[in-house]
Amino acid sequence: MALPWMAVGQGAPDLRCRWQAQVIAAKPGAGESYEVPFELAVEGAAGGLRAALVNGSDRMEFSRAAQQGGVVTLRLEQYDATLTAHCTSGTTKCAVLEGEYVRQRGASVSRLAFHASCESGARQETKGAPGGTVAGQWQFRFRDSEGKAPSEAEAAANFTQQGQRAEGTIAPVSGDYGMMAGEVVGGEVHLSRFDGIHALRLDGKLVSAERMEGVFHVAAGMPLSFVATRSGASAAGFEEAEHLTTVANPAEKFLFHGTDESGATVTQDGAEFRGKVVVVDIFGTWCPNCHDEAPVLEEMYRRFHGRGLEIVGLSYEYVDDAARSHRLLGIYRRKYGIEFPLLLAGTTEAGQIGKTLPQLRNFGAYPTTIFLDRHGRVRVIHAGFSGPATGQLEELKKRFESTIVKLLDEQ
Numbered sequence: 001m002a003l004p005w006m007a008v009g010q011g012a013p014d015l016r017c018r019w020q021a022q023v024i025a026a027k028p029g030a031g032e033s034y035e036v037p038f039e040l041a042v043e044g045a046a047g048g049l050r051a052a053l054v055n056g057s058d059r060m061e062f063s064r065a066a067q068q069g070g071v072v073t074l075r076l077e078q079y080d081a082t083l084t085a086h087c088t089s090g091t092t093k094c095a096v097l098e099g100e101y102v103r104q105r106g107a108s109v110s111r112l113a114f115h116a117s118c119e120s121g122a123r124q125e126t127k128g129a130p131g132g133t134v135a136g137q138w139q140f141r142f143r144d145s146e147g148k149a150p151s152e153a154e155a156a157a158n159f160t161q162q163g164q165r166a167e168g169t170i171a172p173v174s175g176d177y178g179m180m181a182g183e184v185v186g187g188e189v190h191l192s193r194f195d196g197i198h199a200l201r202l203d204g205k206l207v208s209a210e211r212m213e214g215v216f217h218v219a220a221g222m223p224l225s226f227v228a229t230r231s232g233a234s235a236a237g238f239e240e241a242e243h244l245t246t247v248a249n250p251a252e253k254f255l256f257h258g259t260d261e262s263g264a265t266v267t268q269d270g271a272e273f274r275g276k277v278v279v280v281d282i283f284g285t286w287c288p289n290c291h292d293e294a295p296v297l298e299e300m301y302r303r304f305h306g307r308g309l310e311i312v313g314l315s316y317e318y319v320d321d322a323a324r325s326h327r328l329l330g331i332y333r334r335k336y337g338i339e340f341p342l343l344l345a346g347t348t349e350a351g352q353i354g355k356t357l358p359q360l361r362n363f364g365a366y367p368t369t370i371f372l373d374r375h376g377r378v379r380v381i382h383a384g385f386s387g388p389a390t391g392q393l394e395e396l397k398k399r400f401e402s403t404i405v406k407l408l409d410e411q
Contacts, residue, residue, distance in 0.1 A: 013070050013087045013094040015042050015049065021116035023101055025199040027221035034217045036201050037182070038194040040116055042072070055193045056167035056181025058389065070094065076196045077331050079103050079286060080324070085114055094118060103196070104286075104318050106348060112199060126164065131187035132206040135161040137231040140170060142216065142224040150224060151364075157228065158391050166191065168389065170202075170216070173240050174365035175289035175384030177218075189214065197288050204228070238399055244383040245368055246361045253376035254359060256280055258314050258343025261326050266343055268376055272310060277407040279311045280370040282357075284348060285328040286318055287366040292387035294336040296397055297369075300404060301340050307408050308374070313338075314345035316352060316366070369400070373407050 019040040026033035039054035042065070049065040051074050062083075064075040070087035085099025097116040102109060138157040144150050152172040159168030166189070167181040177200055182191035189204040189212060204214025204226070212228040247254065257267040268278075281297055283290035301311045317325040322344060329342045346352040353363045365383040373379050380403050386392040 012067055013090055013092060015067060015072050015087065015094050015097075016044055017042055017094070017118035018054075019097065019116035020119050021097075021114065021194075023112040023114050023194050023199055025112060025217070025220040032221050034201050034220070034223075036192045036194045036199045036217075038192060053195055055179050055195065056165075058179035058181075058195075060195055072097070076103075078291070078328070078335060079196050080328060081196055083114060085116065090118075101196075106318055126183060126185045128164075128185045130161070130164050130184045132184060132209065133161050134159040134166050134168070134184055134189055134206070134212070138212070138228045139231040140216075140226050140228045142226050144225075145223060156231065169387075171386065171390050173244055173384055175367075176387050176390045178288055178387060179389040195288055197286065238382065238386075238396065241365075241383045242380060244365065245363050245381045247359050247378045247381065248361055249359070250378055252359065254280070254370065254372055254378050256312070256314060256345070256357060258312075258345040259322070260341060260343055261330070263322075266312075266341060272341075273312070273376070275374050276308050276310045277304075277374055277404065278372040278376070279309070279404070280372065281311065281313045282316065282345075282353075282363075282366065282368040282370070283313055284316050284318075284366050285325075285332045286348075289385045289387055290367045291332075291336075292393075293367050293369070293385040294332065294338065296393075296400065298336055298338050298340070299397075300400060301338075304404055304408065309404060309408065311340040313340065313342040314357075315342060316346050316348050317344065318348055320347050320349075371403050371407060373410060379403070379407060 019042060021040040022035045022037045024033050024035055041052045041054050043050050049067055051062045051065040053060045062074045063077040066073045072085055074083040081103030083099065083101045085097040087094035088098045089096035095118050099114045101112040101114050140155045140157055142150055142153050152174060155170050155172040157168060157170045159166055161184060164183040164185055166184050167179055169176045169179055177198055178193055178195055180191040180193040180200060180202065187206040189206065191202040193200045201217040202214065204212045206212050210230045214226060216224045216226050218224065255268055257265055259265055297311055301309065315329055317328065325344050333342055346356045353360060367385050369382045370378055371380040386396045
């Protein structure tokens with residue numbers, strides 16, 4: 001997809017840099033906040049600018065970058081989000097950017113303060129030896145500020161490390177958090193990620209080669225203490241993800257409905273689904289794991305549509321605004337070249353899934369992928385999605401393919 005980079009005006013400060021950036025996640029009125037370091041790459045492109053969020057080996061391109069004088073405006077269209085910053089130090093070459101990142105979050109608007117400094121060369125390592133390694137598989141156990149187990153009290157993790165630099169992800173059953181990056185110095189572990197949705201920070205200590213303790217910030221006002229122990233597991237295991245969500249009566253036909261971009265209602269009884277194997281994808285355009293899954297589903301659709309596979313996306317968006325939601329669905333469709341229908345099914349408001357899909361039990365993850373046989377009955381429900389940072393993406397793709405082929409081959 002062509003990206004509409006805007007030209008930089010004459011005499012404007014040079015903003016091109018591998019910026020060492022951070023956003024500050026704060027809980028309104030509570031005085032609680034934490035900083036989330038990441039890198040912001042701002043580069044020249046055809047007389048203008050292009051930009052990307054960088055978390056270790058993971059890079060997410062902004063859909064638009066514009067500069068007017070000392071102000072830069074960066075857009076993540078898929079999240080309807082904007083980062084606006086102005087140069088506060090330097091004239092010819094900007095040295096410091098200050099600003100704000102704004103996006104819709106549920107029914108409210110999220111605002112994160114932003115700061116970045118331009119440092120020459122790659123990100124500088126902290127002086128000192130690593131004092132240990134986080135490389136390998138881990139099992140995390142979480143507790144909230146009151147010592148109680150949160151809704152997802154356990155998660156698997158996989159990290160790599162070279163020298164001080166470390167990266168990897170934490171993955172509860174509902175899906176992974178994406179690539180987190182940082183360093184290990186003197187046995188202290190600091191990892192973070194900002195991707196336009198997540199603002200994550202992990203601060204831990206290697207108390208031994210097999211044990212790590214610390215705090216994981218997933219949202220302002222929600223610090224989770226953790227104990228992590230090394231795990232011998234190295235192969236992907238998806239059984240838990242396929243037992244989280246169930247259906248009240250597997251013998252019944254699964255019912256769904258949503259509206260297409262024309263406003264027409266589409267249901268499971270549509271002629272396009274009759275006698276077909278159907279994959280129902282419950283997703284939201286605001287969901288990073290859903291963005292990870294979208295190209296996988298499109299690949300499956302292209303490969304198996306001719307054999308009788310149909311896929312339908314049921315989108316649950318932040319606000320009850322059909323025009324806005326369909327605009328975001330159009331961006332999502334174009335970004336991944338999706339040819340199967342994407343329907344607006346509801347909002348993320350509590351109770352919406354139970355109201356629109358009452359046959360489901362214990363729904364707990366976006367995305368949730370439901371595999372229906374040719375009679376419309378639920379055969380498999382997979383909660384969450386294991387993205388590229390988990391190292392399990394290829395194994396999950398094989399599992400999805402195996403399920404689809406099995407259902408297609410049934411008479």
